[in-house]
Amino acid sequence: MFLDTFFIAFTWLGSFYFLMPSTLILTCFLLWAGKSREILLLVVGFSTTAIAVHTAKLIFRRPRPDSLVHLVPTPTDWSFPSGHTAQATAFFLSVTLIAIRILPLFWAMLTALFSLLIVIGVGYSRIYLQVHYLSDVLAGMALAVFLVLVVNALLPNRHLPIGK
Numbered sequence: 001m002f003l004d005t006f007f008i009a010f011t012w013l014g015s016f017y018f019l020m021p022s023t024l025i026l027t028c029f030l031l032w033a034g035k036s037r038e039i040l041l042l043v044v045g046f047s048t049t050a051i052a053v054h055t056a057k058l059i060f061r062r063p064r065p066d067s068l069v070h071l072v073p074t075p076t077d078w079s080f081p082s083g084h085t086a087q088a089t090a091f092f093l094s095v096t097l098i099a100i101r102i103l104p105l106f107w108a109m110l111t112a113l114f115s116l117l118i119v120i121g122v123g124y125s126r127i128y129l130q131v132h133y134l135s136d137v138l139a140g141m142a143l144a145v146f147l148v149l150v151v152n153a154l155l156p157n158r159h160l161p162i163g164k
Contacts, residue, residue, distance in 0.1 A: 003128070004071050007071075007124075007125040007128045007129055008071060008072055008125075008129065010121050010122065010125045011072070011084060011122060011125035011126060011129060013088060013118055013121070013122050014083075014084030014085055014087055014088035014122035014125075014126075015084060015087075016050065016083070016087060019046065019087050019088065019091045022091065023042060023043065023046050023091065026042060026095070027039050027042060027043060030042070030098070033102075035098070035102065037155055037156065037157075038098045038101065038102065040151075040155055041094050041097060041098065041148070041151060041152055041155060042091075042094045042095070042098065044151050045090050045093070045094045045147060045148040045151045045152070046087065046090045046091050046094060048090075048147050048151060049086050049087060049089070049090035049143065049144045049147050049148065050083070050086075050087055050090070052086075052143060052147060053081055053082075053083045053086040053087070053140060053143060053144075054077070054083065056080070056081055056139075056143065057077055057078040057079075057080065057081070057083070058078070060078065060080045060081075061078050062078055062079045062080035062136070063078070063079060064078070064079040064131055064132070065079070065130050065131070065132070065133055067130040071128075071129050071130065072129050072131065074131060075131060079131075079132055079133065079136050080133075080135070080136045080139060081136050081137075081139035081140040081143055082123065082126050082132045082136040082137045082139070082140035083140065084122055084125075084126055084140070085119070085122055085123040085126055085132070085136075085137045085140035085141055085144075086140035086141070086143050086144040087144070088118060088119050088122040088123075088144075089119050089140065089141045089144035089145060089148075090144040090147065090148050092115035092116075092118055092119050093115065093119075093144065093145060093148045093149075094148055095111060095115055096108075096111055096112045096115045096116075097148070097152055099111035099112065100112070119141065123137040123138075123140070123141060124137075
């Protein structure tokens, strides 16, 4: 079925194995451009979220949904909150905040729309693939938004002397 294949592929956009290299690549570009504040937002926001979500899983220990049909292998860790959704939210919210700071308005808004669609798609894919409950996905999103906005608020408003 097309939707099965689509969501099996789409869910990887929230995977640590996709987002960590993406973070490193974007960090290299930002370093080259001398955007130290943006590097800190991306790296600290994403890393803090990844650590927090996996810590929360150990605290809550919520089992994953029972399903007779498994479209993907059931992950071995706990269900609450959704790591894929949290990581995608942290990465793409950071990218959006960076875009708003350094890109012209049209491109920043296009980046924001693209990011929002990816985050919603990743969250929905986790439910569609029956590896998370809706509450797992919403909690992952909320946790990531909170942490990235806190990191953003705590960063200095000026660039630090790294890069160029």
